[in-house]
Amino acid sequence: AQKITQTQPGMFVQEKEAVTLDCTYDTSDPSYGLFWYKQPSSGEMIFLIYQGSYDQQNATEGRYSLNFQKARKSANLVISASQLGDSAMYFCAMREINAGNNRKLIWGLGTSLAVNP
Amino acid sequence: GAVVSQHPSRVICKSGTSVKIECRSLDFQATTMFWYRQFPKQSLMLMATSNEGSKATYEQGVEKDKFLINHASLTLSTLTVTSAHPEDSSFYICSASGGSNQPQHFGDGTRLSIL
Numbered sequence: 001a002q003k004i005t006q007t008q009p010g011m012f013v014q015e016k017e018a019v020t021l022d023c024t025y026d027t028s029d030p031s032y033g034l035f036w037y038k039q040p041s042s043g044e045m046i047f048l049i050y051q052g053s054y055d056q057q058n059a060t061e062g063r064y065s066l067n068f069q070k071a072r073k074s075a076n077l078v079i080s081a082s083q084l085g086d087s088a089m090y091f092c093a094m095r096e097i098n099a100g101n102n103r104k105l106i107w108g109l110g111t112s113l114a115v116n117p
Numbered sequence: 118g119a120v121v122s123q124h125p126s127r128v129i130c131k132s133g134t135s136v137k138i139e140c141r142s143l144d145f146q147a148t149t150m151f152w153y154r155q156f157p158k159q160s161l162m163l164m165a166t167s168n169e170g171s172k173a174t175y176e177q178g179v180e181k182d183k184f185l186i187n188h189a190s191l192t193l194s195t196l197t198v199t200s201a202h203p204e205d206s207s208f209y210i211c212s213a214s215g216g217s218n219q220p221q222h223f224g225d226g227t228r229l230s231i232l
Contacts, residue, residue: 035220043208045161045223047119091160103214104151105221107160 003027004094006108013082014116020067021077021111023092033095034075035105036066040088048090051075079113087115120144121213123224131232132203138196138227140211147213150194151221152186155208167194201231 005024013019025034036048051059051066059066067076079086089112093105120143128136140150149168153161165181167173167188175181183205185197194213198205208228212221 033218037223043210043226043228045210045212045226047220047222050220103149104163104166109160 003106004092004108006092006111008111009109010112010114012114012116013079015084016081018078018080019082019113021079021090021092021113022074023076023108024072024074025092025094026073027094027096029096033103034066034068035093035095036064036075036077037091037093038086038088039091039110045091049077082115084115084117087113089113119215119220119222121147121211121222121224123211123227125227126225127228127230129230129232130201133200134231136198136201136229138198138209138211138229140194140196140213140224142192142213142215142222145213145215146191147194148191148216149214150188151212151214152184152194152196153210153212155210155226157208161210164196198229201229203231205229206231 003026032053034051038046049059049061049064049066051068058068063080065078089110091110092108095103122141124139151166152164154164155161163176164179165173165175165186167186169188169191173186188194208226210226212223214221
C-alpha cells in the first residue's frame with residue numbers, strides 16, 4: 001500500500017492566487033515527520049517545510065504553510081500569492097525509521113504545478 | 118546554511134566505464150547520506166543509506182557491487198557506478214542529514230548518460 005499519496009499529477013494556478021497541493025499519508029508509527037520539497041526543471045530538490053507529528057501548530061515558512069490534519073492523515077501544502085517561479089514539481093515525503101535506524105524518507109509521486117501569468 | 122555540493126553535474130561516457138559521483142556537505146556534518154535515482158517524470162527512488170564509517174544499507178533490488186558507496190568522513194560520500202551500461206543512465210541525487218531530526222538537504226544531482 002502506498003504510504004504517501006499525492007492525488008494531483010498536475011495543477012494550474014493563476015499568478016498571485018493561492019494553491020493547495022494535497023498529500024495524505026499512512027503510518028502506524030505515532031512519531032513521524034512530514035516534508036515538502038520543490039524540484040524545478042533544473043533538477044535540484046529544495047526543502048520547503050517540515051511538520052512533526054507532535055507539533056501542535058501548523059508549520060509555516062514564508063508563503064508556504066502546511067495544513068496538517070492528523071486525524072485525517074493529511075498534510076496539504078498551501079502556497080499563497082503564487083509566483084511564476086513556483087512552477088515546479090512538488091513532492092510530499094514522510095520520515096520513518098528503516099532497518100539501520102536511519103530515518104529514510106518515503107516519497108509521494110509528486111504534483112506538477114504550473115503558474116500562469 | 119545546510120549546503121550540499123554534488124559533483125559532477127553531468128557525465129557522458131562510454132559503456133563499461135566506471136563513474137564516481139561525490140556528495141559533500143559544505144557547512145554541516147552529515148551523519149547520514151542518502152543516494153537516490155530518479156527517472157524522468159517520476160519520484161525519487163532510494164538506492165542506499167550510508168553512515169559515516171560503516172557499510173551502506175542498500176534498498177531491495179539495488180546491486181551493491183554495481184553501485185559502490187563510500188562514506189569516509191562526515192562531509193563526504195561517494196557513489197561509484199561500476200562498469201556502467203546504458204540502462205544505468207539516469208539522474209542521481211544525493212542528500213545529507215545532520216541528525217535524526219534534521220531534514221535532508223539535497224545536492225543538485227548528476228545526470229549520467231552512458232553511450
